[in-house]
Structures are given as structure tokens and as C-alpha cells.
Amino acid sequence: MVAHFQGDQLPTWIEAATSTTELPSLRSFAAQHLERDLYAVTAGLTLPWNSGVVEGRVNRIKMLKRQLFGRAGFDLLRKRVLLA
Secondary structure, eight states: OTTTTOGGGHHHHHHHHHHOSSOHHHHHHIIIIITTTHHHHHHHHHOSOOOHHHHHHHHHHHHHHHHHTTTOOHHHHHHHHHHO
């Protein structure tokens, strides 16, 4: 379902996961979390777009911020982000 962009099969999978008695943690995850955000999860499993590039940039900025914590001010952080 994930590798082949088959998000339309998600409601069937959630129904099968909530009816299982062998894995209570999977049942509660499917019932509580996936059903709550069904449209967002279906879109994530169906559409080819993702936010990986943005998340990579945010991760890099957070790493720079951690490196400079306590050593420099916002001006140096801004220069390092813009130059990197």
C-alpha cells in the first residue's frame, strides 16, 4: 500500500486491523490515530508529493542551532544558515 500509492485500500486495512485480537497495540493505533486523520493519511499514501526537502532543511537548521547554543547570537546563526 505504501510503496505503490494505494491509499484507497486504507479503510479496508483499518477494518482488518481493528478486528484482530492478536495485536492490541495495532488495533488501538488503527482505531485511535489512523481513523482520526483518515483524509491526511489517505492523501499521504495516494499522492506522489511529500515534504522531505522541507523537513531536511528544518533538520539542518536545528542542527546548526544546537551547535551554536550558548556560544553565539542570532546574527551568527543567520549567517551560517544563509551561507550553508
